[in-house]
Amino acid sequence: MKRAFTMIELIMVIVILGVISSIAISKMALTRDDAILTKGKGDVSAIRSTIALVHSTMLLSGESGYPAQLDDAALNVEGEELFDGNSTKKLLDYPIISKNENGGWMKVANDKYSFRVMNLDINFTYNSSDGTFDCDHDDADTKKYCNLLTR
DSSP: OOOOOOHHHHHHHHHHHHHHHHHHHHHHHHHHHHHHHHHHHHHHHHHHHHHHHHHHHHHHTTOOSOOSOSBOOOTTOTTOEESOBOSSOBOOSSOEEOOSSTTOEEEEETTEEEEEETTEEEEEEEETTTTEEEEOTTOTTTHHHHHHHHO
16 A cells, blocks of 8 residues: 555645745844844944044044044945045944945935935934934934934
């Protein structure tokens, strides 16, 4: 007598594999979004730390204030080195390369940058008078992600 799987058994295995894979794919999408937020949070922390470090270095050398600008990158151009300072003030040793996609930074004005998460641009402003680098916590559309990135 030959032993083989019946058609019902094969269909049941295919259905079970389909259900398991649909659950796994949805969980992986959430993990990717969390990774993008974690990357952005780390970037914001590094940028803020660098601004504070440059400010301290300037004070030790007899200068006052904060860096006038964070980089000399072109606006809204991918592939630019962001947050690397300029010819007179060095900021990040390893600059962030601009890209217009989720998890990417873009320079949108001389003192404004955007970080894209979940296809939303979270806009950050650098204030050279007090050294702050922050997003708009009052914008209803981006408030949730702004808070997550700056906490």
